[in-house]
Amino acid sequence: MDSARVLSTVSSNRKIDPVRRGGGFKADGSLNDNDRVEIGPTGLAFGEWDALGLTPPTLSRMREYRLQRIVGELQKRDLAGVLLFDPLNIRYATDTTNMQLWITHNHARACFVSAAGHVILWDFHNCEHLSAHLPLVKEVRGGAAFFYFETGNRTEEHAAKFAAEVQSVLQEHAGSNKRLAVDKIEMAGFTQLQRLGIEIADGQEVMELARAVKNEDEINAMRCSIASTEIAMKLMQQASVPGVTENDIWSILHAENIRRGGEWIECRILSSGPRTNPWFQECGPRVVQEGELLAFDSDLIGPYGICADISRTWLIGERAPTAEQKALYRTAYEHIRHNMSILKPGMSFREVTEAGLLLPESYRAQRYGVMMHGVGLCDEYPCIRYPEDLEDHGYDGVLEPGMTLCVEAYVGAVGGREGVKLEDQVLITDTGVENLTSYPFEAALLDA
Template structure:
């Protein structure tokens, strides 16, 4: 075997059947095996969800649905397949994970999905076992790395070898159709695919539209992730007392997420007092004080890899809020409540913008980047803009049942002492919307 040959390539080995027969299954259909390879919710999470009356997803049917969504998008565009490098797109297509954050900036994993639903996964070296429980993954290979850290001055050589594998797969599963989509790829890889005469189309469009509409299992998974996040937020709020640091408070969210089988947090946007204005300051060593506001955005990837994107603003200490703090909070609260209430299937994105509540003029300069955005495995399509941003950044689209949206607002004046961030996560239903968020708002700030 030469250095450029695939490090491993096989049909997907499954977990020992005798071992499966000897075990029971968890509520989501995964094997109840203390030594299982795949990550997932802990017993603590399952117990809390049961107490809340929540139904976990059926993972097998959720994976089938997702593959069907990708295949539908490929067939609509007459594409032979799609090549994926984005780890969240790979997660959607395969439900496999491996060092998700590291892979985000070191593209050592890839996935090809044919228009007939045949999946090939290229994983990091010696990681075949990580996907052995996934029957929809038909082949596991290695050798998708062609970035300088990994391949140095042989990058184009490795990219050329990988491109020939893709060409072979396209010919096998697409026949004469040489049209494929690609989401993200190193420059060397794109050039080698071009040399082979493959026609490349935008894979991000394919995947964002595939991921946009959730089925019942995905919605159930999202409910579970949000529930775990809200339990973590309660612990976080208990820890929000004068004298601790912003980092002390934020660390609680991380710890409680991991305890329940959550995965990571995309950002660390939490600030207190004067650091709440302007927005987007990340938590640091600042010691919080009584009477100040503390605001945050969870941006949390919880159990099953589902994002729980919730924002809250709390008053620190057992004190009365100022009238200015209440004005900021009520404005943000009324804003997101109105913008949720207008939602229904069939609305165009521009209609949502036009029907939304305008922020008072003094808060528009520091408005949030979107009125609302899609959410699933992370922040996803669509982005729905404020009126001021519609001409430059808006795009067309229609709300559909099964779309999940985060409706949010930041309220703070330029040069103001503090600001307020609020955000709820909803699902579009057949006749309107359902708010999936249950964390309470602050009565003291709504007076």
């Protein structure tokens, strides 16, 4: 190991004294000290979860479980380790965060996990303190940034230096095994690793499969994130009155997420009236009107970095819904309810597709991209396709207990005035499925 590159070791990860202010610990096991460096839920969130009877995750246990999931996937494939640049994969492996959105498009952080569970984090410069509370991170280094903005015409030089360091790490922790999984890496780094004779495998496969099955703590974290999101959704719905803009309504979701210790939102898919068809229009300055539909997809990264991916559609104002609005809504509702009801462990993805409810012909052209997808730190493996898309885009796998899925539908006819988006988040259990979502559907739109 190049000691000059090691900024902190396991001993420095003990520098945060859990009793330094006598505050003890919060319900998730984190230090009860609001000066701590880690981000996390606020007192507001903890209070609301307690009132709802929710149990927060035990963070130390969740972190250890995630590490062992990665180790298990590495050992199955006889890989020396995995090298990670995707900030969500780094979050899964280490539970560290650092400017997550910025790092998504500026790969200045990396993480190595060996097949024996040794974790090395390359962090942004002068950021070793951000992981000092995490004993699973054994070393913190710098020097993983070799993208053009950062390194310019010296990119190859910096990439070669980093690759040589990775080679040294492999020799120390894997001996003669040069089989390294990598998720996402700048082209210069990929080339330099190959030049050193390192055999590169698919790190995304390793990480997606590791992340797919959640333990009790991850599920508890998800319950908490969903609960906070649904509280924010209620405030959004209360503010959805004629005369406000789509942006006014969407801003509530952002603000309430942050108030509870949530982290960011992946997109801004909210639209009203004629902008609900076709789907995927993001919110803007349009003023919502009496009697029209408003639809959105939360795509929210809440407390603990857990995704709450819920879609709802509701009516603006007090006017009774039209027959067309009811037909759209009932179709979407029946679609997701049926597709949830068929789920059970042991089903293949193809079997789920084949047992799923077909959309009426008039809505198929604008169907959503998937019938359902995995969810965890974000939208994750697997994608389960509609029958029409199975041949070109489908792949197979098997549902397992502990998988969490989002079951969704968009219903809108080509050329139609409006559309409806609905989505619930569910857990595959030992015997079937549990709906983790409790936000109510619209009785007025479901009435015959």
